[in-house]
Amino acid sequence: MADTENRPTPPEPSPQPPSAALDPRIAAQLTRGPDGLVAAVVRQHDTGEVLMLAWMDDEALRRTLTTGLATYWSRSRGEYWVKGNTSGHYQHVKSVALDCDGDALLVSVDQVGPACHTGARSCFATELPTTVGRRPSPTNGAPR
């Protein structure tokens, strides 16, 4: 507050107010789905564990990039949510990467507590039965 005291003729407002919109150079790289959203893959920054998938519109991405706290658009509730605001399980953002076609983000975070509302560390808890594929060995297909 010190810089606003006893100043009769303030110069241009300082500090700069936060930008009201996502950097247009970033916005131009996004390929949004029919609902205006991009997918955000969230992983623990040091272990690489994939924690959850959430959704962002431009404003959620702007808040994430400018606050250091992962912020999403809730498709079910129709509102922004700072992950952890109700649970305390915040995600402190370490880096954010955009994919080659602009429709997905990889958000590396320091996850406080479990990522999932079920109490599990990761939301990906239901294993589906699958046929396991195998890379052909170098000798496969060669006459023996």
Next chain:
Amino acid sequence: MADTENRPTPPEPSPQPPSAALDPRIAAQLTRGPDGLVAAVVRQHDTGEVLMLAWMDDEALRRTLTTGLATYWSRSRGEYWVKGNTSGHYQHVKSVALDCDGDALLVSVDQVGPACHTGARSCFATELPTTVGRRPSPTNGAPR
């Protein structure tokens, strides 16, 4: 091929023909987006590296689970694609997990070559500038 040789009266067709639809017990757990798709996060099964994000409808998931080769729905081309069919960069499926709200899959694969059409190992190559968040240290907020 040996089991088809010199067999005059074949029994019931074997192997079983593939099911024409995704297992309804799995289909019932999916929460599809407005375009009928769920997001598929793809990672290298042993290193955990996040490689790409793609999209699946029920049929793409059925093909993935029954063939062992990751198969997606291309939103841009409007068709199914077996990853690697044109590039040779197949994804041999090791496991598939569904998330807690049914709108995302985590597909662990053995990725042959680069995952990205750009030639990069991972599609998440564009780092965005972000404010880095930090977990409060235990002493933060306590009087000193």
